[in-house]
Amino acid sequence: MASPLTLRVPRSGPGQTSRHVRTNVRLLDDVLSEAIRYLDGEDAATLVEGARKAASEGGDAPHLDFLFSAVKPDEAMLLARAFACHSMLANIGEDVAGRRREAESEGLQGAARTVAGALEALDLKADALDALNVVPVLTAHPTEVRRRALVDREAEISRLMALRRHSLPPDLDARIRESLFREVALLWRTRLHRPEKITVADEIRNALSIVRTSMLPALVELYETWSERITDGGDVPSMLRLGSWLGGDRDGHPGVTGETMRLALKSQSRVILDFYAGEVRKLWSDLAISDAYEGATDALKALATAAHDPSPHRFDEPYRLALEYVFDRLSATAQRLAGQPVSYALGPSGEPPYDAPDAFVADLETVRNSLIQHGGARLIGARLNTLLQVARACGFHMLALDMRQNADVHERLVAELIQQSGQEVDYLSLSEDEKVALLLGEMAHQRPLRSPFAQYSEETTRELDTLEAAAEAVKLYGPKVFGAYVVSKTATLSDMLEPLVLLAQVGLMRGGAEPTATVRVSPLLETIEDLEHGPDILGQWLDLPLAKAILGEKPIQEVMVGYSDSNKDGGYVASRRGVARAATALARTCDARGVGLQIFHGRGGSVGRGGGPAAEAVLAQPPHTVQGRLRMTEQGEMIARRYGDQPTARRNLESLVAAVLTSTRQEPDPEPSDASKAAMDALAAGSFGAYRKLVYETPGFTDFFWAATPISEIVQLNIGSRPASRTASRRIEDLRAIPWVFSWSQARFMLPGWFGFAGGVERAGLSVQQLSDLSVAYDFFAALLSNMELALAQSDMGIAARYAKLAADVEGGQAIMDAIRAEHDRAVELALAIRGGTRLLDDRPDLQESVELAAKAVDPLNHLQLELLSRRRRGDEDEELRLAIQLTVAGVAAGLRNTG
Template sequence: MKLPDQLHQEIQNLGAILGQTIAKDQGVETLTKIETIRELGKTSRDDEEAFKQLFNQFNNSSNHELLVLSRAFAKFLNLANIAEQEYANTVEGEELTGKEKTREEFFDKLKDSSLSKEQIQKAINALSIDLVLTAHPTEVSRRTMIQKFNEINHCLRGKPFGSSVPSVSRRLEDLITQSWHSNEIRSQRPTPIDEAKWGFAVIEQTLWNAVPRFIKELKSQVKEHADIELPENFSPVKFSSWMGGDRDGNPFVTSDVTESVLLLARWEAADLFIRDIKSLIGELSMTTANEELKAATQNSEEPYRHILKQLRQQLRDTRAELEAKVTTGQWNESNVMHDNQQLLEPLLLCYRSLVECGMDSVANGKLMDTLIRARCFGIFLVKLDIRQHSERHSQVIEEITQSLGLGSYQQWGEEHKQEFLVKELSSNRPLIPLSWQPSDDVREVLDTLKLIARQNPEALGIYIISMASEVSDVLAVQLLLKACGLTFKLPIAPLFETLDDLNNAEQVIQKLFANVDYRDYMDGHQYVMVGYSDSAKDAGVLSAAWAQYQAQENLVKLCRQEDIKLTLFHGRGGTIGRGGGPAHSAILSQPPGSLAGGFRVTEQGETIRLKFGTTRVAQKSLALYANAILEAMILPPPEPKAEWREVMHKLSDLACEHYRDYVKSNDQFVTYFRQATPEQELGRLPLGSRPSKRKKDNSIESLRAIPWIFAWAQNRLVLPAWLGATQAIQELYEQGAKEPLLAMKEHWPFFTTRLDMLEMVFVKADPAISAIYEEILVEDALKPIGESLRTQLKNDLKFILEFTGKESLMQNEPWNKASIRLRASYLAPLHLMQVVLLQRLREMPEVDNQHVITQAMMITIAGIAAGIRNTG
């Protein structure tokens, strides 16, 4: 399949405007050079001579020329992405991508099912989507540039696709010129507060309008297709955040930072609701009201405006006090709104009156939009999660036990730790000695917990414990929260990340439920976070996926037996190596029953832009989530057969063995990785606020999973997303497991999804590109590692086609395949520029001219990420 002519024309139009802009700034000669490179890029995939010409072109260019060229190709890829995104949301685009078909198929399945109307309504009423916004540690684009891209989106929406409208073309020229003459890359590393403000901007610019539209559309579809009238207070979606709350491995997220982010979120919420209320005051001029509203407004002539003006003043006072608190540290807390009911009650008062007085259309217009926002965002805007590493809690208790003369807590066995924690939880005496002076690290943990204790529970999400592996990891947090004055029950979620921790998750949670104090504390609702990144880094993508599936399945069964509500929290990233990929298939591949307690998932910087970058895209992304979750709840996937489980166990063991043979058994592998990818340079660039390593050593274990995966994507080997998986399938297939494997491929969504993901990875991988990185950047002694990996990749690709019976990769997804192919010719120049820049950066001292190289390097990183997508 080729992409539609209208899309090609739109991309050409945008490219032409960009070319004119570059010619005006850099001269026609530079534009001619760019066009030559573009043509070579198109043929370089199949023409070795063109490939060499391209490399020589860049090798003979100055650093400044590389900066200009990298900017040109990165800009073009971003413009192509914008055009493609907009086209995908036209009527024609939805037909081609299958999005509309997916929605229609779900309601058709409902009609064909034997489910009663009551069963369907019960499931829809239970729909719960909690999207957790997180910063992207490898995001380099400035917020101002993202805003310009959003403006270009709006321009394309204002005309027939692929056409040229003079007024729109002038505006596009304006925006592209602004973009070209602006620094697209931040010059300083963002602070956690900067990242939080970026998250707030996403809410303001897109989600604020997308959420009401999504909920209203869903209500309408349910009414049309299932004849079910959903209640006025139907509110299935909410947003949480890690920005300013995730301190695992990030020393820059302090208690002061967290407090500032909480205050700024409330300020942003007040400001947004003031705008809403101002609009409502302008509209609700009616004089007819019910007795309840009349009494509340002392029979005011314009009762709706009367009540809304009071609310507006409360919001203004709140905003003013929050601003004073942020800027001076002082405020009059009595003037601040503290409870979301203070926002909801006057709005509901107006709503009830309008409905009772026959003005339903008015009640369900802008007022309903504001009510939806009040329930979704409220006066706290987002619920802030707090995440901390289990070692930090252990360190706090270690210092306490040492100061009390009780010995070393960290040296105790698990049973001894639990005995101590249980005893202290039931004790009324203070845990923390009055005269005790903790270390700075311990004081910071305690200051954070004390801050949490002072908050309204509505402002907080859950407390996540990274690298949790034992019952004591959870009880330690419960005890420390109690010691710091917590009076409400903040949910505590262990994060099971490694293969061993996932395999032991059920046992740990079962022991936790046996603890009377904890069982009372968790109040019938347990959150468990499933780690995708570290488990894949630890064991490979296939073994990790099976461990995640079994852990979820076992936890669902356990909680059902214990009559406890379970909410599974999926720590996914954008890339397949971190659990990413198409949301619909990912949700439907989860174990049956795993969504009964709601769906909670991380959305990272890059995926936030792709899924929620514009209001229309955000609305459709929310609808996609809702349809997939409802389908999984109402029409759950089949349980895997016993034979399939046995095969998966064998596949998992084999895949893990093959993965670790490469990654962990070869003591030269880390050195190869660091030479063949820009991993070392990523750590020095001003990307996210968080350091790229947890610990200062050279082991793979010390690396964060995100830069590990991101670096492999940059050199197009994309290793973490495929290594070991297909090799294991091929071995079992050839050893006699052909029949069950083929049955799994046809009938088990979990396994089918894994195969689809592998195909997508293989399309994005490019052995020729990775070979160039190796040839130029890797010492000769290490090159056999890369040669072996590329040979394995080619073997895997050949087998996956044989096994799936397809002539080509992604045969059933022609749109996505064509989209990837479109960007390939523009990616090749960026990769070759990056290789040249890496070589120069590594050879030169950290002095003269490095700034230009560093800037060009960041642009190639951002451009490659834009071209590949799903990179972090």
């Protein structure tokens, strides 16, 4: 589909960009060397310089391997730290060069107008925005290996490097250079690894740090821009909101409880109420309007009269008095919700707290209406308008929290509640039809299953306590505090009904003749099979009178689709095709019943887990599946990468909204022919078979995976609070998708991002010409090929083959490696033949350069990691060796910038 909206920032020629990148990386390398020499002495600097020189002469040079084979554990730690820091600094150098490129091409200015530009290009009025609902959802999935201290240090180095983009006087340039040395030296002295496992509280704190410093300011700036450019200072719909799983994602995580939910919401509330109070205080400074010169409405005077301001200097300033009252009520609200007054308060407030965000919004509207009636709209200013917009979008919770739990857990809870209620029913042994009938019967009346006198299992008690916390949250923050109740592993209709029965136990769902639910249930379709059956399950749900009543007069049903588990289940092509087919079928199922569809995309950072440019992914969605509504997970390292600073956060947020608008309102291209659909289905089926044959049907493959990748070391990393595996087994089926992808990335296979494509082409009997035709007919297939080519470019079969040698004792290990290499080489041939290229990514020179730069930075880390892993595999249990391996993992992950 040819989009009228250019989402990619205009790029200068690769030669100019390369020059800036090389200059930045060389400077940062010099500063790092200077810091190592200054802090650790000449011997340390000489060791690092020798290794860097060996690496620059060829990452797989024999003398590099010889050097690493002789290093002691403490020297290995020094080298691992040095190369890891080099990787981080190289990324900063590239990013700063990219921002220079964007500034020179006026790309930032263009990006700031993308929503307005989309409206103009599509010949739409502002009311086209009314139906938009775009929500990036932050998750705590453990793919961010960097500590928050490192992220903050990198941000400061990036800021200083950005200052050097301009021609500066020598004395100022020297001062910035010295500040740069200090920051790099502090980075060198900052511990790269976490000595203890990260907690849920840590994850909440880390994510909110980014929200506070970049995402929220970007959101504020966007609403101000949209108001000015789209509605000439008027209101725009709350089309962009923020969501979170932090503190609410219980799936496979016993550490997420009612207490973590309370902590998350309390912390979120603190951030947004502090922001509101700061903005109200600024308005208070602005609106020193005396009633001697300008009148005010009765409603504004009533607010002013309610204030308790003892100052005799403000008796004739009704706007200031009114805003003083609003500020004090906000502070009291913070005391009630967050346990302490807002940061700007001098002490506890004596005013009543707001019961709901709507009351706060109403007071702000009172101020605005008075200004309009007494003085004119031009006195309002952008600050008040923007504050109103943000308050409507964020409420007192800021991030709409999702709850998530596995369908198997719900089934056990319902079974225990029924058994403890005295009913002589073995719920677990019932057929699906019998379960549905029983569950509908329970919701047809108000009788609770839960009894205060019953003794429940630890699991049931914990789950019910969490749901009680959710009910408390609705009372405190309002019904918009929760985004959805996501049901993992949804495979049947009963999987959607069971959480409703559980919600009914705490008052979040009411049955009877007119059933209602405060929290909507969103099924998560994760496996290839679940994606195929999902539309049928959705149809069964929507046909129920219960569903029709709960969804209301303007029904919208959300369905979440998972890219990660479906990829681990069936490979890259089958997963992507399964998601696309499911989306189309889900849209048709909803359309046939007059229900709107909202798809929630569970994407990760890597290609294998649905990663890639978010806006481009939206534009490549099947026709009629976006419908103005989209939620999308933002996970791990991608949160800092996409939202780590305000300009980047703003650019990514707006491009996402613009893409949703464009995908929704642009006339779709003609439907692909039946022959094209059949070819795509044949490719997906063939790819599924090729992938399953390797991963699940090849003898010894599981042992090969555990030996040839650093999975054993990764599961011991303290990068997330969630367990790496659902059980204690080594089965791939039980391993979570994130460590699966993470391990292949570390060993430079990148297997989840491409394996099965070439085998699928062969099994389907497709020619290069047919594949080229498919890429023209299908935006989806063109995007699939584009992302696959990136994964192929990031892989390195030479380095991967060395990791495979770690599995020398695994039966058939060499044959497995040969099969992987053959599939890789054939996939490269096909990708180039379909596109007509001669080198991977040669149609995207900036991206090609970025991949090559990352490879140059991480290659020596891979070779060092290989040496250390081989020692570990031989039984060396030295603690410094273990820490050195963890440092190499952190360095490779930071350099590649997509771990999982």
